[in-house]
Amino acid sequence: MSFQRLVRFINAQGATSFGDLKSEPTGDLTGAEVEVLEGDIEKGFRGTGRTDKIQKLLCPVPSVPIIICIGLNYQKHATEANLRVPPYPVVFTKPADALAGPLDAVSIHPDAQGMLDYEGELTVVIGKDAKNVSEADALQYVLGYTAGNDVSARHFQLPDTSGGQFCYAKSFDGFAPIGPCLVSPALVPSPQNLRLVTRVNGEVRQETSTSDMIFSVARIISHLSRGTTLRRGTVIQTGTPSGVGLFMEPKGSGFLKDGDVVEVAIDGIGAVRNKMLFE
Numbered sequence: 001m002s003f004q005r006l007v008r009f010i011n012a013q014g015a016t017s018f019g020d021l022k023s024e025p026t027g028d029l030t031g032a033e034v035e036v037l038e039g040d041i042e043k044g045f046r047g048t049g050r051t052d053k054i055q056k057l058l059c060p061v062p063s064v065p066i067i068i069c070i071g072l073n074y075q076k077h078a079t080e081a082n083l084r085v086p087p088y089p090v091v092f093t094k095p096a097d098a099l100a101g102p103l104d105a106v107s108i109h110p111d112a113q114g115m116l117d118y119e120g121e122l123t124v125v126i127g128k129d130a131k132n133v134s135e136a137d138a139l140q141y142v143l144g145y146t147a148g149n150d151v152s153a154r155h156f157q158l159p160d161t162s163g164g165q166f167c168y169a170k171s172f173d174g175f176a177p178i179g180p181c182l183v184s185p186a187l188v189p190s191p192q193n194l195r196l197v198t199r200v201n202g203e204v205r206q207e208t209s210t211s212d213m214i215f216s217v218a219r220i221i222s223h224l225s226r227g228t229t230l231r232r233g234t235v236i237q238t239g240t241p242s243g244v245g246l247f248m249e250p251k252g253s254g255f256l257k258d259g260d261v262v263e264v265a266i267d268g269i270g271a272v273r274n275k276m277l278f279e
Helices: 075-081 217-224
Strands: 005-010 016-020 033-040 044-053 056-058 067-071 090-094 106-108 120-126 142-149 176-183 195-200 203-209 235-237 261-266 270-278
Touching: 005 033, 016 044, 120 195, 120 217, 120 261, 142 261, 142 270, 176 235, 176 270, 217 235
Parallel strands: 067 235, 106 270
Antiparallel strands: 005 016, 005 056, 005 176, 016 033, 033 044, 067 090, 120 142, 120 235, 142 176, 195 203, 195 261, 261 270
């Protein structure tokens, strides 16, 4: 996979292409110049030597086999939730249609609006099929790292309101925006040493280093591939740190409202910025 920072974009003529961004992303990247790439996730990418400008930034991957999410994976988050750290990663999934782009508005169904929450997360995309992968070899299967938001309708997640339906609460269309690019593992010496900040309308809600993770990226990939094939293109959201809206005081004050903009930024990777639009 020959790229530094993989983007997918529409140019001024309306054509959709993959590109390689040569510098760290800032802003919404409109007008940024990239090298046009040929290929795709299945076949790999090759530089063309031609450049183009981004007119509209898209989700870096056009589709996914599945989105796999990890719950309760930061020590401080486990503490704020008053939950015991499990012996294995907590796993749940989102369907492919939950995928959204880094600047897309997220349409919120009326039944998901009452306790709508954010979860900023380091996100991993798998680059080749993986099964029974050792922890030592796991990072060799990473296509790239990106930022993501595990949008959550808490009303359907909490046991006292809906029986603890993690998958259902997080599987609405658009509830997994990622981007702005996929950063090559060659540019990320350690996924366990990254700074993540989540802001709501500019206010910092979450701020952490991925060193607070309970289960490392390598251990997560190894665990998920145990007896199970992780197909190339699989998106893994690796868990959220402390500071989610659910635990803000006074109770209920941290939930998202119509028009709120959630930004999840990771140093060296860039940010997603998504407006919540209530239907």
